[in-house]
Amino acid sequence: MAYEIEEIRLSQQIFYYLLERFELREEEAAGLYRAYVENEQVQLLVKSQGEEARSSIERYGDVIYLIPKEENVFLGFSKAKLKEILCKSGGTDKDFYLSQFVILTLLSEFYDGQGASAKSRDYIRVGELQNCVTDRLKNGVENTSDEEEEKKGLAFRNMQEAYESLKSDERGSRARTTKEGFLHHIFVFLENQGLIEYVQEDEMLKTTKKLDNLMDWKLLNQNNYQRLCKILSGDSQGGGDE
Amino acid sequence: MQYEFLKQFSKRMKHVGMYALLLQNSMAKQTWKQYGFMKADEQINVIFAVMLYIMEQSLREVHCTMDDIGAYIDTLNASYFQKSMSYDDCKKLGDFVVNVILSNEGRAMYFEGYDFDSRIYKSMNISYIANRVVYVEEGVRRTTYHLTEDGYNLMLSTLEIENNMKLTIHEMIFKMHLEKQSYDKAVDEVKNIFNYMRIQLQKIEEAMLRVRRNALSYSVADYEALMLENMETIGDTKEKFTGYREMVRLRASELEQQNINVRKLDAKEEEKLENLRSIERYLNRSLDEHQKILNLHFDLKLLYDRELQSLAQMSLIQRFSIRTELYDKLLEQPQYLENIDLFFRPLFHQQLPKIYNLNKCMELQRPVRKKAEEDTAELLDFDERQWQEELERKKKERLQQYENSLAFIIDAALDKGSLSMSELKRLLEQNRAAQEICIPSIDVFKEIMVELMKNREICIETLRKEKSEFITEQANDFQLNDMLLSLTEKHAGNGKDRSVIQKICTERMHDGTVVAFERVPDASGNERTIRCTNVVIRIEQKKL
Numbered sequence: 001m002a003y004e005i006e007e008i009r010l011s012q013q014i015f016y017y018l019l020e021r022f023e024l025r026e027e028e029a030a031g032l033y034r035a036y037v038e039n040e041q042v043q044l045l046v047k048s049q050g051e052e053a054r055s056s057i058e059r060y061g062d063v064i065y066l067i068p069k070e071e072n073v074f075l076g077f078s079k080a081k082l083k084e085i086l087c088k089s090g091g092t093d094k095d096f097y098l099s100q101f102v103i104l105t106l107l108s109e110f111y112d113g114q115g116a117s118a119k120s121r122d123y124i125r126v127g128e129l130q131n132c133v134t135d136r137l138k139n140g141v142e143n144t145s146d147e148e149e150e151k152k153g154l155a156f157r158n159m160q161e162a163y164e165s166l167k168s169d170e171r172g173s174r175a176r177t178t179k180e181g182f183l184h185h186i187f188v189f190l191e192n193q194g195l196i197e198y199v200q201e202d203e204m205l206k207t208t209k210k211l212d213n214l215m216d217w218k219l220l221n222q223n224n225y226q227r228l229c230k231i232l233s234g235d236s237q238g239g240g241d242e
Numbered sequence: 243m244q245y246e247f248l249k250q251f252s253k254r255m256k257h258v259g260m261y262a263l264l265l266q267n268s269m270a271k272q273t274w275k276q277y278g279f280m281k282a283d284e285q286i287n288v289i290f291a292v293m294l295y296i297m298e299q300s301l302r303e304v305h306c307t308m309d310d311i312g313a314y315i316d317t318l319n320a321s322y323f324q325k326s327m328s329y330d331d332c333k334k335l336g337d338f339v340v341n342v343i344l345s346n347e348g349r350a351m352y353f354e355g356y357d358f359d360s361r362i363y364k365s366m367n368i369s370y371i372a373n374r375v376v377y378v379e380e381g382v383r384r385t386t387y388h389l390t391e392d393g394y395n396l397m398l399s400t401l402e403i404e405n406n407m408k409l410t411i412h413e414m415i416f417k418m419h420l421e422k423q424s425y426d427k428a429v430d431e432v433k434n435i436f437n438y439m440r441i442q443l444q445k446i447e448e449a450m451l452r453v454r455r456n457a458l459s460y461s462v463a464d465y466e467a468l469m470l471e472n473m474e475t476i477g478d479t480k481e482k483f484t485g486y487r488e489m490v491r492l493r494a495s496e497l498e499q500q501n502i503n504v505r506k507l508d509a510k511e512e513e514k515l516e517n518l519r520s521i522e523r524y525l526n527r528s529l530d531e532h533q534k535i536l537n538l539h540f541d542l543k544l545l546y547d548r549e550l551q552s553l554a555q556m557s558l559i560q561r562f563s564i565r566t567e568l569y570d571k572l573l574e575q576p577q578y579l580e581n582i583d584l585f586f587r588p589l590f591h592q593q594l595p596k597i598y599n600l601n602k603c604m605e606l607q608r609p610v611r612k613k614a615e616e617d618t619a620e621l622l623d624f625d626e627r628q629w630q631e632e633l634e635r636k637k638k639e640r641l642q643q644y645e646n647s648l649a650f651i652i653d654a655a656l657d658k659g660s661l662s663m664s665e666l667k668r669l670l671e672q673n674r675a676a677q678e679i680c681i682p683s684i685d686v687f688k689e690i691m692v693e694l695m696k697n698r699e700i701c702i703e704t705l706r707k708e709k710s711e712f713i714t715e716q717a718n719d720f721q722l723n724d725m726l727l728s729l730t731e732k733h734a735g736n737g738k739d740r741s742v743i744q745k746i747c748t749e750r751m752h753d754g755t756v757v758a759f760e761r762v763p764d765a766s767g768n769e770r771t772i773r774c775t776n777v778v779i780r781i782e783q784k785k786l
Contacts, residue, residue: 022591061552067588075594076587097579104582108569118561140573156576193590209454211589215564218588222560225567228585232571232578 003041010035011045018050018057018066023194023210026062036064060213067218070231085189088176094162101159102186105133106196110207111215118220119212126187126203130179137163248358255355256366260396263351263368264289267343277335278325290400291318292339293389296371297397300388305376307384311336340387344370368392409438409475413482420486425517432524439531442475446538450545457549465546472539480532487525494518637719643682644720648690649729650680652740655779662778663757670759677762684764684772693722694748695777701745702730745782750775 014032017024026033035042037059050057054072058065068076083091086099106129113120140156166179175181187198187205195211198204218224268274268285279285295314299306312333319327327335341347354363370393373385389397412434419428449468452460497515501507507515562568568585572578654669655661670677681687694700705727730740758773 019594060556062548066591068591070584070587072587073592075592077583077590077592079583081592082583082590100579100582100586103586104569104572108564112563112565114563117556118564136573140576143574144576156573159576195589214589216556216561217559219585220561220564222562225562228568231581231584232575 003045007039007041008045010039011042011049014042014046014064015049015053015057018046018064022066024064033062033064058217060217061209063210063213065210065214067214086186092162094158098159098162099182099186101137102129102133102183103190105129105136106190106205107215110211111220117212117216119207119216123204123206126180126183126205129205130183133163133183245358252355252357252364252366255353256368257395257399259353259355259366259368260370260392263353264343264370264396267346267351271338271342273335273338273342277327277331284323288315288323288335289339289343290397292336293344293370293393293397296340296387297389297394305378305384305386306388307378307386308333308337308340309384311340311387340371345373370396409435409442409479412438413479417486420489420521423514425514425521429517429520429524432521432528436524436528436531439475439528439535442471443531443535443538446472446535446542450538450542453542453546453549457546457553460546468542469539472535476532476536476539480529483525483529483532487522487529490518490522490525494522640686641720643686644690645725645729646679647682647686648722648725650676651690651779652726652729652743652746652781655746655781656740656743659783660778660780662751663774663776664755667757667759677759681759681762681772684762684770687762687772689720690722691774691777693720694746694779695750697722698749699745699747700726702726702743742783743781744784747780747782749778749780751778 010032014024014036017029017032024033024036036046037043047057050066053075055066055068055075058067066075068074070076073081077085079096083096083099087095106124109124109129109132110121111118137156137160141160144155144157163179166182167177168179176185184200187196190196191198195208195214197206197208199206265286268289269282274280274285279288292311292315295311296306299310312329312335315336316327316329316332319325319332351368352365353368354365356362357364369390371387372390373387375383376386378384412431416428416431416435419425419431445468449460449464494515497507497511497518500511501515572582651661651666654666658665666680670680700723705723709724709727726746730743732740753776755776756773757776758771760771761769762772764770
C-alpha cells in the first residue's frame with residue numbers, strides 16, 4: 001500500500017503529540033484530531049506505530065489515548081517503579097499490595113454501575129474511602145482461614161496489619177506513616193496521572209473523563225476479562241520487571 | 243440590612259411552613275400503618291390526593307362531608323392503591339387525614355419564621371382546611387370541609403406556572419408597573435426577570451456539565467423541556483427589552499432635563515430617577531444574559547448531539563462487573579493482588595527519561611554579569627505581587643515629588659500674595675536645595691505649570707464642594723485639583739497657614755520676558771535648561 005508523505009508526516013506528528021501528553025483532545029489539537037479521525041491511512045499509520053511502541057492507540061469519545069500495554073515498562077510502570085512512587089522508601093511488599101488494594105477499592109466504588117456506563121457515583125470523600133478500605137480488609141481477613149493463608153503466601157491479615165500499623169491522624173498529616181498520608185500519596189499519584197481530581201481542602205475525590213473512558217472502554221471491557229483472569233491466576237507474568 | 247436577599251424571608255418561611263407542619267403532623271403517626279401505608283411517600287401522596295379532592299369540591303361549591311371523602315378514598319383505593327381496606331376503613335382514614343393531619347384536631351397551628359428586619363421569630367398561623375355546618379336533605383346536620391386561603395396557596399404552588407410562562411408573566415407585570423410609573427415595583431420585577439435569565443443560563447450550564455459527565459443521565463425529555471424554555475426565553479425578549487430600555491432612558495432623560503432646565507427635583511422625583519437608572523442597569527444586564535443564553539443554547543445542542551453519538555457506540559461494549567467479577571474474587575483470593583498492577587497498567591504513564599544533548603555544552607555562553615542582571619529581572623517577573631508593589635511605590639514617590647513642588651510654589655506665592663517666574667528663579671538661585679524640591683525634574687514642573695495655566699482660576703471653596711458631592715476613585719496619578727485641596731487642608735511645615743487661600747489665579751505676563759531655569763534634570767537625569775514665558779501666580783486670601 002502506498003502512503004502519501006503528508007499522511008506519514010501527520011501520523012508522526014500525532015504519535016509524537018501522544019508521546020508528549022498521552023492524550024490528544026479534539027478541542028486542543030483539532031487539526032491532528034481530525035486527521036486521525038477522517039483519514040483512515042493516517043489512523044492506520046498511527047496505530048501501527050503504536051503497536052511497534054508496545055502500546056495501543058484508541059479513540060474514546062473525542063479524545064485519542066496512548067495506552068501502554070501491560071508488558072511495556074518503558075511508557076508504563078514496572079512493579080518496582082510503581083512501588084517506588086506509591087510507597088515510602090523501604091516499603092515492603094505488603095505496603096505495595098496495600099496500595100494496589102486501595103486503588104482497586106477506589107475503582108470498584110466508582111465503577112460498580114451496570115448501565116450504559118459503569119460509573120455509579122459522582123464523588124467519594126476521603127474518609128468514606130478510608131472506612132471502605134478498613135471494612136474490606138476486615139472482610140478479606142474473615143474470608144480466609146489460617147491454613148489457606150499459609151498456602152497462598154499472601155494474606156489480607158498482613159495487609160490489615162500493615163494498614164492498621166499506620167497511625168491515624170485527624171489533622172490530615174501528609175507523612176506516609178499515617179493512614180491519611182499513605183492514601184494522600186496514592187491520590188496525588190492518581191491525580192498526576194490525570195485519572196482523578198483530588199481536592200485536598202475538601203477531601204473530595206472525583207474521577208476524570210479520562211478514567212471514565214478507560215474504565216468503560218478498556219479495563220472493564222468483556223474482551224479484557226479473559227486476559228484479566230489469566231493475570232490473576234498468574235499465568236501471564238506480563239513482561240519482565242526491571 | 244446586610245443581606246438584601248433576606249428581606250422577605252418570613253414570607254418564604256410561611257410558604258415552607260405549610261409543608262413543614264403538614265409533614266410534622268403526618269410523620270410518626272402509627273395510624274397509617276394500620277391501613278397498610280408504610281412508607282412516608284405513600285402517606286404524603288394520600289394526603290395531597292385528599293386535599294385536592296377537597297379543593298375540587300369547594301371550588302365547585304358542593305358539600306364535602308366525611309362520607310364524600312371516605313367514598314373518594316374508597317374509589318381511589320379500589321382502582322389504584324389497592325390496600326386491603328373496607329369502606330369503613332377508608333372513612334376512618336379520611337377522618338384521620340382531615341382531622342388529625344390537616345386540622346391538628348382543631349387546635350391552631352403555628353410556624354415560627356425568623357424576621358430579619360425585627361430580629362425575632364414571628365409566629366405564623368397556618369390552617370389548611372376549615373369546616374362549617376350545613377343542612378343536607380331532610381334537615382340532617384353535617385360538617386362540610388373546604389380549603390382555606392393557605393390551603394389554596396399550598397395546592398396551587400404544587401403545580402407551578404410552567405417555567406416558560408414565568409418570564410412572560412414577570413415581564414407583563416414589569417410592563418404594567420412601568421406604565422403606571424411605579425418604578426420601585428418595576429425595579430423589583432426587572433430584578434426578577436434578570437434572575438430568571440440567570441437561572442435559565444445556569445440551567446443550561448448545569449445541563450452541559452451533566453451531558454459532558456454522562457449524557458445518559460440527561461434524558462431526552464429534559465433536553466426537550468430545556469430547549470423549549472430556551473426558545474421561549476430568547477424568542478422575542480431581545481426586542482422587548484431593547485424597547486423597554488429605550489423607554490426607560492427617555493423617561494430618565496426627561497427627568498434629568500427637568501432637573502437641569504426647569505427646577506430642582508424633589509425627593510420623590512430623585513428616587514424615581516434613581517429607580518429608572520437601576521431599571522436600565524438591570525435591563526442592560528438582562529440583555530447581556532440574553533446573548534449568553536443564545537450562545538449556550540447552540541453549544542448545548544452541539545454537545546448533546548456529539549455525546550449521544552459516542553454513547554451509541556459505547557453502549558455496544560459488553561462490560562463485566564468490577565465488584566462481582568474482580569473485587570469479590572480478590573477478597574477471597576488475596577494472591578490475586580500480586581499481579582493486579584497489570585490490570586492497572588493501561589492507566590499509568592511513566593515520565594519519559596530525558597536525553598542530554600551534548601551540543602548544549604557548546605552553546606554560546608553569555609557573559610556572567612549580563613546574565614546576573616537578567617536573572618534579577620526574571621525574579622521580579624515571578625513575583626507579581628512584589629512587582630506591583632514596586633510599581634506602586636514608584637508612583638507614590640513621583641506623586642510626592644509633585645506635591646512637594648506644588649507646595650513650594652504655593653507657599654512662595656502665599657508669602658507675597660503673588661509669584662512670577664522671574665521671582666521664582668531668583669528664589670531658586672539663592673537656594674540650590676530648594677531648586678531640587680521645586681523642580682525635581684522638568685516634566686514634573688512643566689506639568690504643574692501647564693495645569694495651573696490651563697485652569698487659570700481655581701477657587702478652593704468650589705473644589706471642596708464639588709468633592710463632597712461626588713465620590714471619585716482615588717487616582718494614582720497627578721490631579722492638580724485634588725492635590726491643591728489636600729495641600730490647603732494640610733498644615734505647612736513652615737508655619738504658613740494655607741487654609742486662608744481662597745483663589746489661585748495664574749496668568750501669562752505680557753512683558754515679553756523669557757525666564758530660563760538652568761541645570762535642571764530631565765527624566766533621564768541629564769541636566770538641561772528650561773526657557774519659559776513669564777507667568778504670575780496670584781493668591782487671594784480669605785477676608786477674615
